[in-house]
Amino acid sequence: MEQLEPFTYNHEDNIKNLNTYQDHDRKFKSKNLEAERRRRKKLSDRQLELRSLVPVITKMNKATIITDAIAYIEDLTKCVDHLTDQLLQMDKETDCVLGENMKPDGETTTSTAAIEKDIINNWGITKPEVHVIKVDGGRLWIKMVFEKKKRGGLTKVIEAMAVLGFDLIDTSVTTSKGAVLFTTFLEVICGGTMLPDAARIKEFLFEVVRNI
Amino acid sequence: MEQLEPFTYNHEDNIKNLNTYQDHDRKFKSKNLEAERRRRKKLSDRQLELRSLVPVITKMNKATIITDAIAYIEDLTKCVDHLTDQLLQMDKETDCVLGENMKPDGETTTSTAAIEKDIINNWGITKPEVHVIKVDGGRLWIKMVFEKKKRGGLTKVIEAMAVLGFDLIDTSVTTSKGAVLFTTFLEVICGGTMLPDAARIKEFLFEVVRNI
DNA sequence: CCGAACACGTGAAAC
DNA sequence: TGTTTCACGTGTTCG
Numbered sequence: 001m002e003q004l005e006p007f008t009y010n011h012e013d014n015i016k017n018l019n020t021y022q023d024h025d026r027k028f029k030s031k032n033l034e035a036e037r038r039r040r041k042k043l044s045d046r047q048l049e050l051r052s053l054v055p056v057i058t059k060m061n062k063a064t065i066i067t068d069a070i071a072y073i074e075d076l077t078k079c080v081d082h083l084t085d086q087l088l089q090m091d092k093e094t095d096c097v098l099g100e101n102m103k104p105d106g107e108t109t110t111s112t113a114a115i116e117k118d119i120i121n122n123w124g125i126t127k128p129e130v131h132v133i134k135v136d137g138g139r140l141w142i143k144m145v146f147e148k149k150k151r152g153g154l155t156k157v158i159e160a161m162a163v164l165g166f167d168l169i170d171t172s173v174t175t176s177k178g179a180v181l182f183t184t185f186l187e188v189i190c191g192g193t194m195l196p197d198a199a200r201i202k203e204f205l206f207e208v209v210r211n212i
Numbered sequence: 213m214e215q216l217e218p219f220t221y222n223h224e225d226n227i228k229n230l231n232t233y234q235d236h237d238r239k240f241k242s243k244n245l246e247a248e249r250r251r252r253k254k255l256s257d258r259q260l261e262l263r264s265l266v267p268v269i270t271k272m273n274k275a276t277i278i279t280d281a282i283a284y285i286e287d288l289t290k291c292v293d294h295l296t297d298q299l300l301q302m303d304k305e306t307d308c309v310l311g312e313n314m315k316p317d318g319e320t321t322t323s324t325a326a327i328e329k330d331i332i333n334n335w336g337i338t339k340p341e342v343h344v345i346k347v348d349g350g351r352l353w354i355k356m357v358f359e360k361k362k363r364g365g366l367t368k369v370i371e372a373m374a375v376l377g378f379d380l381i382d383t384s385v386t387t388s389k390g391a392v393l394f395t396t397f398l399e400v401i402c403g404g405t406m407l408p409d410a411a412r413i414k415e416f417l418f419e420v421v422r423n424i
Numbered sequence: 425c426c427g428a429a430c431a432c433g434t435g436a437a438a439c
Numbered sequence: 440t441g442t443t444t445c446a447c448g449t450g451t452t453c454g
Contacts, residue, residue, distance in 0.1 A: 030433065030434055030435080031441090031442095032433095032435095032442080032443075032444095033433065033434085034434095034441075035443065035444090036432085036433070036434085036443090036444090036445095037432085037433090039275070039443075039444070039445090040431070042275050043274055043275045043278070044431090046275050046278040046279055047278060049278075049282055050278050050281060050282055053282060053285050053286070054412075056284075060429095061428090061430095062255055062348040062431095063251070063254050063255045063258050063428080066255070066258040066259060066261075066320050069262060069281060069285070069286035070258070070261055070262055070265060072285065073262075073265050073266075073281070073284065073285060073288065074265070075287065076285065076288035076292060077288065079292050079425080079434085080288060080291050080292055080295065083292065083295035083296060083299060084295060086299060087295060087298060087299055094414040098237055111317075138316065151374050151377075151379075151401070152371070154373075154374070154380065155367055155370045155371045155389055158366050158367045159367045160368045161366075162363050162366070162367055164230075165363075167387065168385055169386070169387050169434080170385070170386050170387070170389055171382075171383075171384065171385035171386070172382075172383065172384050173380055173382070173384075173396075174381070174382050174383070175378050175379065175380055175381050175382070176227070176381075181371070184385075188365075189291075189294060194399075210430070242430080242448065242449055242450080243426085243427095244426095244427075244448090244449085244450090245447095245448060245449080246430095247427070247428070247429090248428095248429090248447085248448070248449080249432095249446095249447085249448090251428075251429070251430090252446070252447080256446090272444095273443090273444070273445095274444080274445080275444095
């Protein structure tokens, strides 16, 4: 085909020349040829690693590997959600059982109703103070100052920490004249990437300490 | 160098011709040009989708996106493992409790019996350590070292403090490699169900930390 | 023979 | 500045 005449690029020759005169003759070599090769290799390695992590691979294509990885991540997140739901439900049940057992009059009030009642009754006078600082990937530093209005309030705070999946490394609680200073350095159990943003944690904890 | 003579490929010319005569003149067009474009777009889209699924992206690089996805998958699997462990443990516990509660003869097994049973069942590897020191009339200093076997254990401790009618003045909790050091300086509230007898408090707390 | 998948070197552009 | 990342069109291989 004379149409293809101007296009006389020969890849094999080019490769051969590159390999032969790799360091001596740079006439046909871009400056970033080796860098590009490194980049390609790195990307390829990552994709290989990703493939090795995903259990079910429908096809060996690069695109399908990513698709399978996406499906796997979705499955995993769904699994995590389901498990946490189950765990929370179970936590709530055991709490309910304990609460009922401790009640002397034997009245069966659900914990949600009790919480609602608490919300109505305890209208905070002083606004609680909550600080959440992300130290690194999976570590947080939290400081809270709030007013202790009833006994067992600290239990709720520690409970909230457990619900959030926090592993308290170093915690200090100081009480003085009805005010509580709670500071903690903690690690997120489920891993750094699962970490919700500090603002959300702060909001959640604010609601927690608001109701105690 | 005549060796490199055949390399007359001109990318710009090729692009220009492609843009100008995209559908009319296919002189410089490979047969699989459009297919390759489709493939690239598909792959790019998948990577975009993957990126949108991973919450923490350190860099926007294609390689780092995959790296982050790998880290995310590892975190997720770790989280799933952890949650299933917890769930299994909790299932076992509730089974134990329910089994006792479900006694058909209606016999009211006291909690002490349950505790005794637990003592028999759970033979801890490391014996927990509990110290209770009476500072003055209504003030105590407590130090406990125990092994954390499950999440929410700290909640039980704080709960026990509330049950005992203790008002925690200054508390410190330090965790390291599954071991927990809990120290507190507290005040006994008048309405407490238990008298501040150090030995009895120590026994009670020992049972509490033994079961967590 | 053809479509799909891939690695390659390259120029442009971003940081 | 220059190093790095990206999209591009290409030739080749495989089913």
